[in-house]
Amino acid sequence: MQEQNFKNHAILVPGFHYIGMLSILALLGGSINYLCRATPENKYLAALLTLAAFIFAVLWIYIRTFPLKAQDRAIRAEENLR
Template structure:
């Protein structure tokens, strides 16, 4: 397995981010084109197809959002436990979830100091990730 770093840490799943997204987009566009060209007797069914396409779009977005929220909660708990194990203290309360998620890539040696710096200087997620010298890979989050 290749080494993970800032440049290659984000993951895209071709079937979800590619095929499913474009299939729903095509359904959405096609359904509205169909509605605009429908004969008066077919307006009801064409509008139902549009509603289904919009619902699929919401499903696509919310399924991803809900999964990420669950992963965010797990990462917060894991990193809080890791910080406690390393320092005997919980993570600084002023850290935002995005900062904690970025901190998960820091190795144990860098983690406590970087967490304190991120809290004190209100570093962005990108700044945190770019500050990491020894990258700790996370292959599970998609």
């Protein structure tokens, strides 16, 4: 069996890594711009949109890191079994 390392297990999914990240950055930038330019009557909607953008950004990070940690644990358990 081939040794598992970053070079032979790395995969870049364009829809996730490029389009998704650009979408979140656009949402974050647009919501901050809307928050800065909003009238006092629209501040609630602008703040809600900004909060949603930050939540999506945090979720984006966790969606990527949690499976990697689980995979690392599984690989370590398999190595300890050998």
